Amino acid sequence: MTYFRQDIRLRAQEVVALYPQKRSAMLPLLHLAQEHDGYLTPEGMAEVAELTGTSPAEVRGTASFYDMFHLEPVGTYVVGVCTNIACLLAGGQEMLDHAASTLGCAVGSTSADGMFTLEETECLADCNIAPCVQVNHRFVRTTTPDALDALVDDLRNGRRDEEIPAHGTLIRVRRSGGLRAPADQVANERAVAHRAREERAAQEKK
Amino acid sequence: MTDTTRTTVSITINGRAIEAEANELIITAAERAGTYVPRFCYHPRMEPVGVCRMCLVEVDGPRGATLQPACYLRVSDGMSVTTDSEKVKKAQDGVLEFLLANHPLDCPVCDKGGECPLQDQTLAHGSGETRFIEEKRHFAKPIEIGELVLLDRERCIQCSRCTRFASEVAGDAQIDFAGRGESIEVAPFPTEPFDSIYSGNTVQICPVGALTAKPYRFTARPWDLEQVESTCTTCSVGCRVAVQSSQGRLTRVLGIDSDAVNHGWLCDKGRFAIDAIDGDETSTSVTDPRTRITEPMVRRNGELVVTSWSEALDAASTIVRASRASSFGAIGGAALTNEGAFAWERFLRGVVHTDNIDAQYGDGLDAALLQSLPRATLNDMAEACTVVVLSGDLREELPIAFLRLRDSVTKGRTNVVELVTGSSAVRSLARVSLPTRPGEAHHVAGAVAGDDSALASLGLHSQGAGFSEYELAEARRLIGTDGAGVVFVVGRSNLAEDSAIVENAVAIFARQFPKARFLPALRRSNVFGALDMGLSPGLRPGRSSAVAMARALGVAADATGRGTIEQLHALRDGTQSALLLLGGCVISNTLQRGLAEAALGAAAVIAVTGHGSASLAYADVILPSSVSHERSGTVTNLEGRVSAVFPKIVAPGSAWSDVAIASELAEMLGQSLGLDSPEHTSQTIEDSVGYPAASVMAAGASDGIVVGRDHTTTAAGTEDPMANPGLRSAELVGLSPRAGDVTARGDVPTASVPAVETRDVQIQSVPSTALADAYALQVVVSRRLYDQSAAVLGSPALADLIPHTVGMANPYDLDRLGVSTGDVVRAVGTLGSFDIEVVVNALVPRGVLEFVANTLADDGRDIVGRALAMNEAVIELRLESR
Amino acid sequence: MAVFTAPKIVSSRSEFADSHTLTRFLATGGFEGLRRALTMYPEAVAAEVDTASLLGRGGAGFPAGRKWSMLRKAPVSYLVINGDESEPATFKDHYLVEREPHQLIEGVTIAAYALQVTQAFIFLRGEFALGLERVQQAINDAYEQGALGSNIFGSGFSLDIVVHPGAGAYICGEETSLIEALEGKRGFPRIKPPFFPAAIGLYGQPTVVNNVETMANLPWIVSHGGAAFAALGLGRSTGTRLFALSGRVNNPGMFELEMAKNTFRDIIFDPALGGGIINNGQVKAFIPGGVSAPWLGPDDLDTPLGQDEVGAKATMLGSGSIVVMDQTTCAVRAAWRITKFFSRESCGQCTPCREGSGWLERIMFRLEHGGGRMEDLDLLMDLCDNIAPGLGWPPQQTTICVLGSSIPSSITSAINMFRDEFYAHVTHDGCPHD
Ligand SMILES: Cc1cc2nc3c(=O)[nH]c(=O)nc-3n(C[C@H](O)[C@H](O)[C@H](O)COP(=O)(O)O)c2cc1C
Ligand code: SF4
């Protein structure tokens, strides 16, 4: 019996297989757990612990280090507004204040209808289109209050569903090719290549 | 080029040239040279992490002198280190100021106030005035992160000592850092509290008052504390401890860093069971372990009444006189000091002339066999290339021995081969696990020793041997041919099977691997001292069996007396009429509660004890004795290490020492034991049998002397006040000699102990134990740290941790049998049946139903007792739905 | 006036809207560099990179060829690509992974071949949802093209690349922290020594960590030769570089320019580049290479955009991101916001960084929002000095990684350059600009 849905569990196992050590799958698995529940539930974290061979406390400890992981429920849309230096110079703080009034929730909280969570973010690396706004980690490039309001209206009415999935879903492109080669095969190829290199080096010396 | 074979390098510290060990940390090299570098996160028993940055010193390098963490950087030849420059001072003061910025100013109400390294550092170096005028970080007040530990997050300085201890040392990563930056906090998982049996160590090593122990919290102020170094007698590991009291009551026990024994760590039972010593003043029932027995009592008209010593001794002597030697016997003694045990042995053999003496409760191993084995020390185990474990769960029975083994395995020094009978934490350490069905340990031992017929008898079993040829070969390879460098840890892996099975296995190992050493895993406090003092049928003081002595003297050996179980049968049947109980409760200690109750009910019972117990319901005379931390003397641990115990408090009421009680009782019978006092007894032990009791007492607080081993003197250690803050109260940082170290160890004379003779081990045949059918499970009875023993029941904080009686089984079997965890099922044996809740436990081997002895249930003990009563050797039960 | 003679090396497809597709990639010389590399000895490929003198584009500017040469003899190693891009005002890698993901995969494969590494990881900032999808798609495409996986293009060389999503923590851009995150842990940087990735990296094995942009240069270098690359730029600053310009300019954006040939004045004022200050304003100050770098002022505008040239000004070109402040900008507010960033992003291991950043942020907040005191200036400077003793450049460290020693940059710059503004904040009991 696993807590994750069958499809998530399968993807999780695929992810674990990509790494030489299973703990390495921690962050991708936490993203999956978040896709499963919208945020990190204790059940989800416990399952990640089992999959990565760690303790639940270690999973929680690791997850809570990272801003993208939410240990409490969040809205369907997590709206992030950057107020770091480049955006600050372009009115980021004002945009954040405006977002709070449009969404009806204070920074760091979720709107009453559970639709939106507003976050003040650090630089999102899109500083030429400032102030920068992300919804569920998609760049929406709305730099004016009016554009933001229009976006919120779109979100409320499901007009951006295609482009912006509910919070938690991060990567929708599945890996299609070449799961990690078996370790011994890789080691073998590496040894062969290494030997060839040494031979060549020896020849070149001559 | 650096010469990697060199073991020392030259470095300079503050311009002074010193020798350092190659690859040593700067902090330890400096410390040995007398330069103390301040620190918070560094702990000498854990890997350095270099995070608090308090230990920054200047180190010359290619780009000039840079600030480097002394706790992290290792010395290299020619390195130049400066610890006293202006730059270093400014950096260190800066770190200290940063640490204090958000630290609350609640020292006056903090448990750690007065013994806090942060406070000490601040007093010593801080500017005295804070430049931080902002609002400090706030967290909700203390939160409970486990049953025994509270966390005050505001006080935490993020040194990660506790989280590192949990994952690195204990292997119980139930707490970890959560959050990032300023909001980092120590946190357990919401649904999984910090219930490690080692949790108290995190409190001990926390350098501030962030972690506090629930039992200790607010019980004393550090400056009231008095301290003595002693030996923990909660189990037979005998950890070195500092015992502290305040106003005449025990307040706290801290681990002392002994290289030989516990490395500073303690288990929570050893740490928190002190509540059981003082007892609960409001408790008066003699059957309650929380009751302190302070006055002599005798039974009059069926009621126990308080009386005078002379009347009580008179009543006791009447009982002794009324019974012949063969109808008198004694059970218990593992809780005594060696001196107490020696006195009672003299009384029993010299005055009463009985050999019906047993310090074990039918759950141990043959004492003469154990004494004949070449004994290993804990350090031998930690340095062994291979450790073979055939015992109950070491973590539950001898917690610090487990930590020592774990340390050795995680550092890659030691491989573990495990004979698996029940669930055990040793599994996580084992290189090879050989499933061993109940009743077959001797066959598996034979197979390991290369005996093909033993292997064949496993193969004859319907399910064959539980391990593959490959695993067996690997185990054999790790053990080698003669056992050189191998330590066998041997104890009762399954209390439900005949002890002869493990004894046979041990005998096979001893014969086949002559160079191996053995660490016996009996857990009861001073059981090894009691046996060495002769409290077992056929033994004599000084660890030489009567058999061996008789042979040496050329005379016939004594007819041996009755052990505990035989005595209980004899009492019930009327063959024996009187019983002397020495310190322990025979009813809660034996697995066969019904038998014990019937036996005591039929007998005249004299109980010498400090605490109430179920057995006292049957006592005719109760003689109050002083107990741990109230008496001085010596104890002997599983290694055979004799070390001293010192009193910290005075026994309440009119309790006497066991030496005094035994002597006075002998006087009443018109004889003298010739023992004046515990000190005189130590001397007598040493004079008469060469056992180093007096030498150890003379040495004061020390790691003691291992009997039968060449005694190498170790230099007295220095106790880093930062490693275990609280060990000495209110010391400013600076090196202090190890707490309580009153005498240099070099003064301890080497004791001459009679050479131990290896016994000819007889291998008895034990019936083979095929399972009746595929639906039957075989019963394994194991132990847990927290059970209904007096120490746990008497400690309020621990009593809540005693588990309930359940039957544990492997998920495979539960699946197979269609039983889910939590189901109550009927267990059917040949002689009856009972109902039991079944719980899944993946560590339980397949085919096994495991019970924990002495746990809580409506008829808890009876379940195990009844299961045992159903078949004497090995039990099979079928699970049926009700 | 700016010089535009150099070819576009890493952003050559920027004019195409479909630059992220395999079709466009193949139509514009995709995999040519890789195919050529596979005909060469691995050592020869590395030698080209050495000749190119390609400086790492992640911030520290260490020559890639030299870094590799330390590893080529090691029998086991991993290649890890740093795409965490979180240094404020930096957005070049964002462009590269979203718009030219195949070029990145090609570059990584070339590097892996040169290093004879069979397993590479691309650590991508988690907030780049689209970038993560595009890079994964590019990997899928490359597998399909035979440009990844077993026996790449029949050369006998095999490589797997795994995209590893970050999860929102600036510190994971620091290479040892990134490795910890890749091992599934909190991003706590490791202590160097001994944990130099080249010695003890991922899973304790020798590991090369290179930035996304560094990798993106490789196809061109192999196709055109290291010498052609080295011929561009000046001195140690060879080739071109993506400069990210933001702040109070009319035309913020990302520009690929030849290194050291243009000045800050060029990039800020050239009509084809920054296009000057908003409302024809004046440059008050600018940050030359990410917020970890000390600020420069109007007098420094003619400094060339080269590693050593900027270094000579006691600051750094860092991640190549330039933030321009004009007269409307409050220096205290700017420095406060940057300090708040460091406080939020400190991993929390080291006391000076964890506590120091928080304390500094609180003082700066007070100065900006009211409650500032004259003595706060000395206190700020002294606390900064306790974090980075001497306050020189490059800073001295009291911490494990250089995030700690970067904290003082903005505060000391602001105080040194605009002390009067601080005084004004104190006397005004808050920001006079508000
Ligand atoms: C706090 C901190 C943050 C960093 N962030 C990044 C980053 O986001 N991306 C990056 O490529 N390098 C970053 N670096 C530099 C890396 O540690 C490393 O030097 C770089 O990835 C090496 O690649 P390169 O040689 O190709 O430049 C950062 C360093 C520090 C100290
Ligand atoms: S300097 Fe700061 S970010 Fe770097 S390791 Fe130390 S605490 Fe973490």
Ligand code: FES
């Ligand atoms: S950094 Fe050395 S003791 Fe903490």
